[in-house]
Amino acid sequence: MEIFVGIDDSRQLDGYKAGETASLLTRAIEDKGWGKSKIPSRHRLYPNPVIGYKKHNTARSFSADIDEQYLNPFITYACTMIKSNVASGCNAGLAVVVPERMVNRDDLISYAYRVKEEQVSKEECMQLAQCPGIYLFELSGDGRGVIGALAAAGLRLTGNDGQFRGKLKLGHEEYYVATVKEIIDKTYVQQVKSMDLVRLEDDETVRMGEKVKVVLLDNLYTLMVFPTDLENPKWQTSTTHMLRMF
Amino acid sequence: MWLAKNKDEREFTGGKTDWEAAARIAEQCSGFEPDDEDEQTADEAVSCYNCRYRRWTVKSFSCLLPT
Incomplete structure (x- = not known):
């Protein structure tokens, strides 16, 4: 149970x-x-x-x-x-x-x-x-x-509440760019969502920040991101400030 | 930036989201020590919001650094 x-x-x-x-x-x-x-x-x-x-x-x-x-x-x-x-x-x-x-x-x-x-x-x-x-x-x-x-x-x-202990690490270089599929395949993250709560597609690209935290959303380990205003990578991992609501 | 609450406690008047001021004060503070990583709330590594001597209050936080 x-x-x-x-x-x-x-x-x-x-x-x-x-x-x-x-x-x-x-x-x-x-x-x-x-x-x-x-x-x-x-x-x-x-x-x-x-x-x-x-x-x-x-x-x-x-x-x-x-x-x-x-x-x-x-x-x-x-x-x-x-x-x-x-x-x-x-x-x-x-x-x-x-x-x-x-x-x-x-x-x-x-x-x-x-x-x-x-x-x-x-x-x-x-x-x-x-x-x-x-x-x-x-x-x-x-x-x-x-x-x-x-x-x-x-x-x-x-x-739909809470942050997970520790920082998520992916790639060895600073500001590593990963696809959503790579993030899901290589870490415990189950979904990637924008701060507007839209779920990203597998082929979308995300720049990994310095301090990447995972939150609980939709009962899933979730990585939150925000737009870079660039074509590629289109997204960046949300900052600690942005995740205060969790 | 501080409101004295009693002889051992002073409260930050910038609330919980004055990131710039909290970082500036911590940079100049000789007593800053980082809190447990999980409890840090500011992106700036050195910030009063990330210090082990801050205690959250309803509106802001108090600094309990021994003076």
Whole structure:
């Protein structure tokens, strides 16, 4: 069955990083033979003024296909790993969402978009967690990390939010020009879209920028591009500024 | 470009998209240290928006570099 996992962590300067933990958890699922994981994504949330010096206003998530019998072992493993990694001062939370057990996904999606745009209380989050198919765990501090963790899982569920960790590399030369087909064949990108959300054809050409990020759109690993105003290459990979909406 | 919020915290008055000013300030700052790559939001490598000492606020960010 498909699961969506959200992790939110820390208010500290250094140390425990949810991004690394998400990567470790995806690897554990595969190494232990529990199932197959997708690449973790980073979701931007509203900076909660109550939390104060929170380092990032982001949370992580990933989805995975696991055999039902491994859901509880996975949750136990994830809770143990996060608890053992957090430093004092963290308010770590974990959310695991099982869509096939949910009655109404819209409530979760609506909650997730709200956490992206405004301050949402922990009480509201805990109330939503009463719904079937949603499992929340307060793992350190006051547990407020569950707010972002659940939002991250919900945003991943939309299939239209989040950036993937790391920079995409293709070709050895600076500003390498690739066709869309080459990008799809040689990287994990599944589609290339313009900022107007038009899907590019296989033979169109793209200049690869210095810092190429992949985003989640249409439930696919997506490379966003914008026009160069040249005939060839016609497109260039979108800048970090342009991808803020993700 | 800064609004003092208390003795340990000052908020950038340029909001979240004044890329030029944030890069200019960071270039002149001896305390700039890059944040985790995944958390960087500016295209300019050296920018307050990409610094490990910035903390996002509702309107902008605060600089927590020890003074």
